[in-house]
Amino acid sequence: MRLKPKDFMKLLIRPVIVVSTISKEGVSNAAPFSFNSPVSFSPPIIAIFSNPKHDTWRNIKENKEFVVNIIGEEFGPLMKILEKDYPYGVSEIKEANLTEEPSRKIRPPRIKEAFAWLECKMIHSAVLGDHVLIAGEIIEAEVKSEVFDKVVLLEKAKPLCHISGEYFSTPLTVSKFERA
């Protein structure tokens, strides 16, 4: 069946990440994003795609720094709080009863309840359609040791993934396929 092209994301499943940033005044902000992808191995780069009106972009434009908090399915019920448009200056992290933790190398805080953290510095941005590409070099990567063995342990980390609207999924089983 043919779909409207704008419905294409209903065919794809992607990890939800929560991006934490900090304003000039030192107020932290956090928002979930499912438009994101690794970009490059060397240097290590990740891309997120943000609504340009969003506080996330406002803060990153100001100071270039952000944390990609990689989250499990227990964040599912928090989506409606984390993505809400609070007045600039209100921290979604506090509203969602999550815990801020200092990052190692940048000013925006980590969210303690995530299972992994990527500390990033923006190296490139570009407006693409109704979103803005924000490419960040990863300068620090850390994971809860109990959810990692060679790669993330899905059955323990239970990564939250998004399809569209209210539809989410958590991949749990690993399969191995030979590579070229």
Added chain:
Amino acid sequence: MRLKPKDFMKLLIRPVIVVSTISKEGVSNAAPFSFNSPVSFSPPIIAIFSNPKHDTWRNIKENKEFVVNIIGEEFGPLMKILEKDYPYGVSEIKEANLTEEPSRKIRPPRIKEAFAWLECKMIHSAVLGDHVLIAGEIIEAEVKSEVFDKVVLLEKAKPLCHISGEYFSTPLTVSKFERA
């Protein structure tokens, strides 16, 4: 535990897509990519990130057109064939015993065995680290009707996702969470 920043993709799980393109001489090419993300709703845009030496990029640079074939876990054993570096002019689609089907609006073929297809025209590119961002506007989206009801039906489509190296996963269960 701290990881080398270059290992960050071991923490994320992403859909594998197979991108089909066509050379100036009319020879089709197909390659799997797990670095990809939706970008924009209006216009609908998807991004893939390619090794700049790859035939996929060579073909898209020439004629701007590509198909994103969205695939199920039955493609897992074909990864080692689809990602192999065959001489330019050899079609991975034929080598993998897959079936070419004409697209509706562009020249590169679809792969019949995929469960959904996005026909794209490149609107932007940029070198980012060791990969090149290829942003394509989606001009046609189609899905096998038996795997779609509001969104993709995971338990039927069994979308193949990638973590790192030989590690893959197929998300099967849907959860619903309220949105803001």
